[in-house]
Amino acid sequence: MDQKLRSLIFTSLGHFLNDSFIVVFSILIAYYLDMKISASYLGVMGALINILSGLISIWVGRTADKSGSHARLMFLGYTLIGISIIVYGISFSSLKYNLLYISIASIMLGSGLSFYHPLGGSILQHSFDPKDSPRALGINGSFGSLGRALFPIVIVFMIKYLGGTLGLSIIGVYTIILGSIVFYGLRPIKIKIDKKPFIKSNFEKSDNELTINSFYYILIPLTIVVFIRAIFIAGVQTYAPTYLDHLYNSKILMSIILTVSYATAIFGQPYFGKLTGDIGGKKVVYLTTIFATLFYIAFLFIKSPIIMSIMFMLFSLFAFSGFPVLLGYVGQIVDRSLSARANSLIWGIGNTVGGAIGILIGGILLNKIGLVNDMILFAIIGVVSTALLPLIPNKRG
16 A cells, blocks of 8 residues: 555544544543532543643654654554543442542543654654645544544443443443554554654754754744643633533533534544645634634624534634644644654644643632633633734744
8 A cells, every 4th residue: 555545544543543532531521520529620630631641742752753663652542542441431330439540541541642643643744745744634633523523422322321331441442442453554654763862962963954953943932822722722622511511401412512513623624734735834823723712702602502503613613623734834844854753842732731721720710710701711811822823933944
């Protein structure tokens, strides 16, 4: 099989699998609150998942760039995710020790989620040239959105009809099996290895040698903008299920609205990926951030249930298309041999650790200011992220 086609097929399957579990904890929060588990504790666990995912992704990116072992590392991530879901399932049957099991599962889930995005993005950046890679990332990202869209309904129905323990355990085993298929599919792909030392001072490098430091002038401002943007988007994603359950008093209806809304990014990601290739990543970062903020504000303050649902769908369309936009932009400005490390900085630290702060803020303030004010706070943060967009430098160089 052609390397481009192989990389696209199996990273897309991997993205579908990985992003299915980005929404897992936000769905489980609604059940854990019914079990009288503290909202502050759940906020800390949600933040811990993102913090671990972001910080460990830096190690993942550096290891991948140095070893080329992208497929092996990715399978390790899926194994951790699968085991974590099984442990979450145990928390439903062991009420005496459920906080311990939730903590262990959250640590494993956060660790497992650290692998895919820097690795999957890097494989596509190696396989496609910088102009075509955003399109490939967009197609790939649509499968991630498909996983994120389907899993709210899958999880709710599995728990409803099989119980939390059995339903989640089956999902955990499925994860490991599908992860092994992704591993064997990606194993033949050849990756360019960065053979330079991990740390090299400016005095040791030649004039024409690039290190990750060569791109900090644009990566650091972009990371700051993405960090604030992620506080907004991850906070909304984490507490929207509880907010919708509060509004409609139905977990089934909540899961359907989430599935339909998250499904918009299935089509949005290829479109925004193509747009990133055509007009450049910076302009599309502006576009998606501004419109995600505007539609979320409309979702909060327009009281018609139908219009609210439409506004949340449009928010999701722009908010959850970051993979091809952000990593497509990185591919346009950073040398391929440094792609996994650059991806881990933007996605791991900016998008994931930033998201952790949003989850933590929402959880801590939920009991103090109420759910509605919590959601309004995220709208304010969205406005701040939009105001910071001019921090991004105008061009490479």
